[in-house]
Amino acid sequence: MRIYLNHRFVAETKAVVSVFDHGFLYGDGVFETVRAYEGRLFRLDEHLTRLKESARGLNITLPRTLPAWHRLLYQTLAINHLKNALVRITVSRGTGPIGLDPALCRKPTLVIIPRAFNGCPETPHRKGWKVAIASVRRTPSQALNPRIKSMNFLNNILAKIQAKGNHADEGLMLSLDGYLTEGSVSNLFLIKRRRLYTPAAGLGILEGITRQVVIELAKENRIPLHETRLRPSDLYKADECFLTNTSMEIMPVVKADGMKIGDGKPGPITRHLHEAYRAQVRFECGI
Numbered sequence: 001m002r003i004y005l006n007h008r009f010v011a012e013t014k015a016v017v018s019v020f021d022h023g024f025l026y027g028d029g030v031f032e033t034v035r036a037y038e039g040r041l042f043r044l045d046e047h048l049t050r051l052k053e054s055a056r057g058l059n060i061t062l063p064r065t066l067p068a069w070h071r072l073l074y075q076t077l078a079i080n081h082l083k084n085a086l087v088r089i090t091v092s093r094g095t096g097p098i099g100l101d102p103a104l105c106r107k108p109t110l111v112i113i114p115r116a117f118n119g120c121p122e123t124p125h126r127k128g129w130k131v132a133i134a135s136v137r138r139t140p141s142q143a144l145n146p147r148i149k150s151m152n153f154l155n156n157i158l159a160k161i162q163a164k165g166n167h168a169d170e171g172l173m174l175s176l177d178g179y180l181t182e183g184s185v186s187n188l189f190l191i192k193r194r195r196l197y198t199p200a201a202g203l204g205i206l207e208g209i210t211r212q213v214v215i216e217l218a219k220e221n222r223i224p225l226h227e228t229r230l231r232p233s234d235l236y237k238a239d240e241c242f243l244t245n246t247s248m249e250i251m252p253v254v255k256a257d258g259m260k261i262g263d264g265k266p267g268p269i270t271r272h273l274h275e276a277y278r279a280q281v282r283f284e285c286g287i
Contacts, residue, residue, distance in 0.1 A: 002079050004072065004112035009079055021109055023092025026100065027152030029109075030054035031090045034073070035117070035246050039083040040285035041073060042246075046209050047089075050149060055091060057148040060108055062091060076112050086117040086247055092151065120248045124169070125274070128254030128266045129243065131183065132168035133232055134159040138181040141204040149206060156184040170243060172235075172256075175203050180230040183243055186251070187211040190230065191240035191269050200227045210244040210277075217276045223269065232257075240267030242274075250274040 003015035023029040032051045034041050041047075048069050055062050064072065073087060090111045096104035136158040144150075155173070163171030163184065170183045180199050182188055187208045190197045196218050201207050218225045235241065239262045241253035250273055252266030281287070 018095045029092030029151040034087045036085040037285045054148045088113045128252040129169040130255040131170045132166040134162040134171040138173040146204045159184040186243035186245045190238040195224045242270045
């Protein structure tokens with residue numbers, strides 16, 4: 001695999017950064033993951049816009065213009081002979097002396113890592129995932145702007161560790177006042193009486209690109225949608241539940257903290273929305 005590192009493509013064994021890179025030292029940087037379907041990057045502009053906003057939030061200047069990003073990312077696919085892939089873009093503060101002052105780093109470090117990806121196995125989508133509510137709370141927006149998708153993912157990692165310890169596929173985090181926010185790598189949706197509910201952005205969630213597509217599809221399919229405050233009890237009493245992110249698209253949830261969601265099987269609205277999502281991907285990517 002050829003990795004893009006700063007100004008050139010290198011073999012993955014040569015793709016190394018300095019131990020003085022502030023991304024390594026402090027998690028000081030931002031990232032995005034984009035999915036390619038049959039050679040087309042889905043919702044690329046939305047991902048790049050969020051990358052730009054995240055970088056601006058950390059006062060990092062992105063090293064390229066939007067058209068240049070397009071060319072570079074498609075070149076990454078071409079040079080690696082990839083059509084179906086996940087492409088991770090990482091921009092760190094850069095290399096500099098130890099210390100928190102951003103001025104210590106003269107220019108950002110840019111890394112683009114592609115990998116072949118044909119989608120998650122069908123078995124999880126058919127059987128559904130188990131989730132567990134973690135004791136670690138979502139970092140409040142007063143402490144860290146949730147719109148910044150930073151390299152410092154420790155909050156999410158702790159939630160994932162707890163989920164695995166509870167034999168769950170994903171960990172859900174609550175806000176400080178006990179409302180559901182999001183998973184360690186996903187956004188959350190509940191369905192009750194054919195209405196769709198998702199935690200409101202004001203609770204400190206990262207507003208996922210896939211989440212936004214689902215919101216659009218719900219409106220198109222006349223499924224009532226509520227962005228609101230949800231308690232764990234709302235999760236346990238839901239008729240259906242699913243998670244969203246770029247790689248897994250829409251993942252049904254069948255158990256939460258050991259309790260069945262609905263009848264313990266992926267529900268009809270979840271399946272319908274996933275079919276609609278894949279149709280949207282085919283339309284936008286010209287497949």
